[in-house]
Amino acid sequence: MSQEQWKHDVGEAALDYVEDDSVLGVGTGSTVNAFIDALAASGKRLEAAVSSSEATTRRLRELGIEVLDLNQVGGLDLYIDGADEFDPHRRLIKGGGGAHTREKIVAEASRRFVCIADESKRVGVLGRFPLPVEVIPMARSLVARKLVALGGQPEWREGFTTDNGNLVLDVHNLDLVDPVSMEQNINNLPGVVDCGLFARRPADVVLAGGPDGLNTL
Ligand code: 5RP
DSSP: OOHHHHHHHHHHHGGGGOOTTOEEEEOOSHHHHHHHHHHHHHTOOOSEEEESSHHHHHHHHHTTOOEEOGGGSOOEEEEEEOOSEEOTTOOEEOOTTSOHHHHHHHHHTEEEEEEEEEGGGBOSSSOSSOEEEEEOGGGHHHHHHHHHHTTOEEEEOTTOOOTTSOEEEEEESOOOSSHHHHHHHHHTSTTEEEESEEOSSOOSEEEEEETTEEEEO
């Protein structure tokens, strides 16, 4: 079975968490796209969605799903999103698509965060995937030097601008044995908008598709 099939299966499995007539938080990426396709095919009715990116907003609207601004709704019951890595404590690295800042905002606003992933993304300790850090453009070099001082090797994702008009540094080789502290340390750097560590607020459930079927963490 291919990774595409795992994404399809986990996208379908996430439907079990979705209540009819609810307002759903929706993440970004290819696994989420598989979930959106499964949602459209399922006949489940959403009242509306809150989206974490312009790409997801376009996809939802194409399917006739109303997209609301987070400021128009109170808290959300459920947020569904993918990840680039997950650890045994359901802490994540996200931001491969550069949408992690809005994703973290929607996750924070949600009572329950269900992460949909596949077994290729499971790690014992986070950090195999380079950590995305969204930065204000004028602070790019300053933040890069600070990230080196924290032990990482930042690489500018050239030619990429986030939905918020900012840049992304992908940081290799950070020691993420204590991801909660590292998330705080990076986010305290002036010029950093947010990093892709979801450790302070991990996922509540990780559904991972794999060769042996679906695993729930
Ligand atoms: C986007 C993200 C995505 O959730 C993450 O990159 C996973 O994407 P995919 O499902 O395509 O592997 O954090 O910013």
